[in-house]
Amino acid sequence: MDKTGKSTKRLTTARELNTVVLDYYLECARARHEGRPVGWMPPMNGAIEVFYAMDLQPVFPENWSPVCAAFGLAPDNFERSEKMGYSPDLCGYLRNIVGYVHGDMNGEGVPLGGLPEPDLLISFGGGCIPAMKIFQILEQRFPGAKVFSADLPQVAVEDIREHHVKYAVSEMERLIEFLTETTGHTMDYDRLKEVVEVSDRACELWDEIMSYRRYLPVPFSAAEIGIMFVMVTRQGTRTAVDFLTRMRDEVRERAEAGRGVIEDEKIRLFWDNIPLWYNMGLFNYFEKMGGVFVAETYSAAWSLRLDTRNPIEALARKSLMSYSLVSCLSIDRRREMVLKACRDYAIDGAVFHRNKSCVPITLGQADIQQALLSELGVPSVTIDACHMDARNFSLAQFQTRADAFMEMLLEKKRLKTDRTS
Numbered sequence: 339m340d341k342t343g344k345s346t347k348r349l350t351t352a353r354e355l356n357t358v359v360l361d362y363y364l365e366c367a368r369a370r371h372e373g374r375p376v377g378w379m380p381p382m383n384g385a386i387e388v389f390y391a392m393d394l395q396p397v398f399p400e401n402w403s404p405v406c407a408a409f410g411l412a413p414d415n416f417e418r419s420e421k422m423g424y425s426p427d428l429c430g431y432l433r434n435i436v437g438y439v440h441g442d443m444n445g446e447g448v449p450l451g452g453l454p455e456p457d458l459l460i461s462f463g464g465g466c467i468p469a470m471k472i473f474q475i476l477e478q479r480f481p482g483a484k485v486f487s488a489d490l491p492q493v494a495v496e497d498i499r500e501h502h503v504k505y506a507v508s509e510m511e512r513l514i515e516f517l518t519e520t521t522g523h524t525m526d527y528d529r530l531k532e533v534v535e536v537s538d539r540a541c542e543l544w545d546e547i548m549s550y551r552r553y554l555p556v557p558f559s560a561a562e563i564g565i566m567f568v569m570v571t572r573q574g575t576r577t578a579v580d581f582l583t584r585m586r587d588e589v590r591e592r593a594e595a596g597r598g599v600i601e602d603e604k605i606r607l608f609w610d611n612i613p614l615w616y617n618m619g620l621f622n623y624f625e626k627m628g629g630v631f632v633a634e635t636y637s638a639a640w641s642l643r644l645d646t647r648n649p650i651e652a653l654a655r656k657s658l659m660s661y662s663l664v665s666c667l668s669i670d671r672r673r674e675m676v677l678k679a680c681r682d683y684a685i686d687g688a689v690f691h692r693n694k695s696c697v698p699i700t701l702g703q704a705d706i707q708q709a710l711l712s713e714l715g716v717p718s719v720t721i722d723a724c725h726m727d728a729r730n731f732s733l734a735q736f737q738t739r740a741d742a743f744m745e746m747l748l749e750k751k752r753l754k755t756d757r758t759s
């Protein structure tokens with residue numbers, strides 16, 4: 339195994355994802371070519387549905403970062419941002435984007451043709467500080483782009499009140515006005531309703547797909563979690579729904595036929611924090627000892643259902659809540675979510691990625707690990723790394739910890755089986 343590497347995928351639909359990814363980036367390039375306005379925005383807010391409904395092209399710099407990591411482009415981007423004075427301790431997404439936009443964005447060797455330059459920069463708020471800071475830097479880099487800043491508050495999901503929703507609704511309406519004035523594209527509210535319905539259907543399918551991971555053996559693992567690309571970039575389109583429908587059918591068939599990821603599933607694992615995008619193969623590493631990653635924190639972000647009767651309010655709520663489902667949430671709430679996932683998916687052990695460059699998701703991990711052990715008897719191990727930067731990942735340290743952890747889990751299981759037989 340190398341320090342960087344791809345995962346092994348077992349699902350046919352997950353392998354089809356390459357085409358979906360390529361089509362999306364071709365569409366982005368075509369939009370610029372055809373004069374359709376291109377807007378860069380953070381993921382996980384209602385602006386994406388507004389864009390698709392108004393026939394504008396959304397682009398997600400944050401999502402581009404995993405692409406750069408997977409294609410080996412990130413190290414050059416880090417070097418460039420560090421030369422500009424950005425600390426290597428900052429979020430890997432921020433450092434990668436800064437380096438990327440200050441290099442040859444569409445040059446030879448840039449995968450998928452790179453990103454088209456933005457006509458619009460939509461900073462929606464509600465997320466972590468780096469997610470917002472990225473847009474401040476982009477404003478300086480692209481002075482010709484029109485800027486919209488929604489400034490939504492960062493509120494824990496359980497603390498969202500009616501006045502937050504009202505404010506978010508007014509910001510959604512202001513966004514539509516801004517887009518109409520700057521692009522000349524108008525909103526067709528019947529079309530928006532359809533887009534929100536399609537978006538909600540994607541979330542419903544996502545939940546259904548995840549529910550099949552409760553089966554024993556599990557039909558697919560975290561090694562295939564790149565499928566969330568459609569939830570980041572394609573929410574509100576038929577592309578997402580069609581892809582997820584094919585995926586649901588395949589996963590259901592495998593679950594019902596008892597076809598697991600590996601032949602002899604012995605240990606069910608949980609992954610906390612963002613994957614290492616430059617080494618998704620880590621998810622397969624545990625398989626040689628019978629360990630499979632059955633669930634992870636990150637997938638919760640896409641379970642947010644939308645009230646399709648009131649599209650603007652649904653998108654306002656989504657904008658307030660999406661980030662809060664993964665990164666901007668209280669430690670109590672995060673502990674509750676991890677414990678619930680470990681119960682629901684019958685987890686034997688959890689791997690906590692102590693992510694050097696994502697403080698919001700890493701904060702509180704020790705408390706959660708303690709609660710897992712005391713309340714559910716689920717042991718865990720910590721892996722030190724960064725979701726984007728391979729320099730912060732030691733393969734030897736990972737292997738030592740992973741092997742010892744798996745041996746302990748297998749022994750624990752053997753003792754339990756001996757006691758019950």
Ligand code: SF4
Nearest residue numbers: 429466468469665696
């Ligand atoms: S949540 Fe973490 S990874 Fe995502 S933008 Fe914020 S700091 Fe970076």
